[in-house]
Amino acid sequence: MPMTITEKILAKHAGLKEVRPGQLINAKVDIALGNDITAPIAIKEFKGVGAGKVFDKNKVVLVPDHFTPNKDIKSAEQCKILRNFAKEQKLTHHFEGGEVGIEHALLPEQGIVVPGDLVIGADSHTCTYGALGAFATGVGSTDLAAAMIIGEAWFKVPESMKFIYRGKLNKWVDGKDLILYTIGNIGVDGALYRAMEFCGPVIDKLSMDSRLSMCNMAIEAGGKNGIIVPDKITKAYVDKRAERPYKFYTSDGDAVYCNVREYDCSKIEPQVAFPHLPENTKNITDVGTITIDQVVIGSCTNGRMEDLRIAAKILRGKKVAPYVRLIIIPATPLIYKQAMEEGLFVIYLKAGAIISPPTCGPCLGGHMGILAEGERALATTNRNFVGRMGHPKSEVYLANPAVAAATAVKGRIAHPEEVVRK
Amino acid sequence: MKFKGKAWKFGADIDTDQIIPARYLNTSDPKELAKHCMEDADPDFIKKMKPGDIIVAGKNFGCGSSREHAPISIKAAGISCVIAKSFARIFYRNSFNMGLPIFESPAAVDSIAEGDEVEVHMDTGRIVNLTKNKTFDSQPIPPFMQELISTGGLMEWVKKKIG
Numbered sequence: 001m002p003m004t005i006t007e008k009i010l011a012k013h014a015g016l017k018e019v020r021p022g023q024l025i026n027a028k029v030d031i032a033l034g035n036d037i038t039a040p041i042a043i044k045e046f047k048g049v050g051a052g053k054v055f056d057k058n059k060v061v062l063v064p065d066h067f068t069p070n071k072d073i074k075s076a077e078q079c080k081i082l083r084n085f086a087k088e089q090k091l092t093h094h095f096e097g098g099e100v101g102i103e104h105a106l107l108p109e110q111g112i113v114v115p116g117d118l119v120i121g122a123d124s125h126t127c128t129y130g131a132l133g134a135f136a137t138g139v140g141s142t143d144l145a146a147a148m149i150i151g152e153a154w155f156k157v158p159e160s161m162k163f164i165y166r167g168k169l170n171k172w173v174d175g176k177d178l179i180l181y182t183i184g185n186i187g188v189d190g191a192l193y194r195a196m197e198f199c200g201p202v203i204d205k206l207s208m209d210s211r212l213s214m215c216n217m218a219i220e221a222g223g224k225n226g227i228i229v230p231d232k233i234t235k236a237y238v239d240k241r242a243e244r245p246y247k248f249y250t251s252d253g254d255a256v257y258c259n260v261r262e263y264d265c266s267k268i269e270p271q272v273a274f275p276h277l278p279e280n281t282k283n284i285t286d287v288g289t290i291t292i293d294q295v296v297i298g299s300c301t302n303g304r305m306e307d308l309r310i311a312a313k314i315l316r317g318k319k320v321a322p323y324v325r326l327i328i329i330p331a332t333p334l335i336y337k338q339a340m341e342e343g344l345f346v347i348y349l350k351a352g353a354i355i356s357p358p359t360c361g362p363c364l365g366g367h368m369g370i371l372a373e374g375e376r377a378l379a380t381t382n383r384n385f386v387g388r389m390g391h392p393k394s395e396v397y398l399a400n401p402a403v404a405a406a407t408a409v410k411g412r413i414a415h416p417e418e419v420v421r422k
Numbered sequence: 423m424k425f426k427g428k429a430w431k432f433g434a435d436i437d438t439d440q441i442i443p444a445r446y447l448n449t450s451d452p453k454e455l456a457k458h459c460m461e462d463a464d465p466d467f468i469k470k471m472k473p474g475d476i477i478v479a480g481k482n483f484g485c486g487s488s489r490e491h492a493p494i495s496i497k498a499a500g501i502s503c504v505i506a507k508s509f510a511r512i513f514y515r516n517s518f519n520m521g522l523p524i525f526e527s528p529a530a531v532d533s534i535a536e537g538d539e540v541e542v543h544m545d546t547g548r549i550v551n552l553t554k555n556k557t558f559d560s561q562p563i564p565p566f567m568q569e570l571i572s573t574g575g576l577m578e579w580v581k582k583k584i585g
Contacts, residue, residue, distance in 0.1 A: 365445055385437045
């Protein structure tokens, strides 16, 4: 029977020859991930059933990244629970202090997730790893607890949707715009319970950083996972970092999709998602005049080198507009170091930006850049829900890093062309 | 087993940030989380609702984050069950795993107005709007998930497995 890449990875991990959409399976997990918000509950449940050891000390990964550096006593206590558990279980992968990065940037970068893996994470943006050709999906703390003990999780095999991207990418358009455009097209539940497979000539040439941004936001369309069939770009990325052998899966030519959509990328401009849902997208040229109090460049969606470089390109020799706060958050310590060595920090600092240590921080309204009542932010993050970045009466607009940098300079949502010619 | 309570109505795409804002996620204590249940959707909700009441919402309830704190805060606030047109998948999964009964029925949601008295039969998934005297059937729960519920949730199931 022909299968999609998602179905093949699930079948393999369930020890089955084939699986069909709708089938309930128990599958082995290669990585089970938790953070400072979700892991404390999982650890409590782990202890609650009297479990002694995790199923594999190399495969349980703890990344306290959400409120790092610990913002208050309560969050410090949460991180302590993770630290003690990591020590007691001798976990190989526990990242804290100067080693912590945003989990979904950190795991691919460190080669902890590899192509062909089945990954669950108690964080909705776990779907990011689909960019490597892995099946990765977000679950809750109880699922994480169960997986930490038995190394398995239950799944309903999702139907797959295929998204084909053709044509030439416009200037200043990257993976973030493609995924925002797609979510605008299908809605925030347009892929509910389904796999989103991204393909086509544009994806074939898309950088790994942009692919990670796209798969990262599959959840914002309700998707179970986002996935891209691995190729030479994937190989070049993983070869230097994979800590385990990996396997490339592909979709069969006659695999069954419940829906196929084609997009002509030559018609896609930089996108801006208006409050309070990621589906409220507009072309940048249709935005009008919207003044901004804060700009955030970072997060598991857009805190990687490509994002930081394009922001620097816009900010070089420019100043952040008066009364605007620009916060730049390199997603991992390695990215932080590389951005510093490439001279990007000097450009940011001269422009008047704030450089934050790696953290999820403001993206979820945690800390390091919270909004007051009535304030408005443009962010390269993934969610613009009510109160997401602070006060319930604040607003978040979503866009790519080039638009974000241009917006910081202009003090209103701006096209990168208004600030610099490519 | 059946639930009977007053309906509190919410719209479509109620995300987990509205159910339990991230500013309260520095704890996982159910009692603390209950105090802020639905706060960013309706700041007075927790003052108005009574234990046993039912949340009735539009499509895609619980979209966004994977935080189990969302179903935990609803359950700890004393809400007996949630009826929605559809649920976001992680919220759906979390609810079964930690024992918050949820039911999918677009027709029931359309019929129920805020303040209506509603009765839900856990075993059959039958929803009765007592105020309007109308009956609806919710989507049947898949057998594996029924097994999870009858075992007492995912962790009990795991406990049995590791014996």
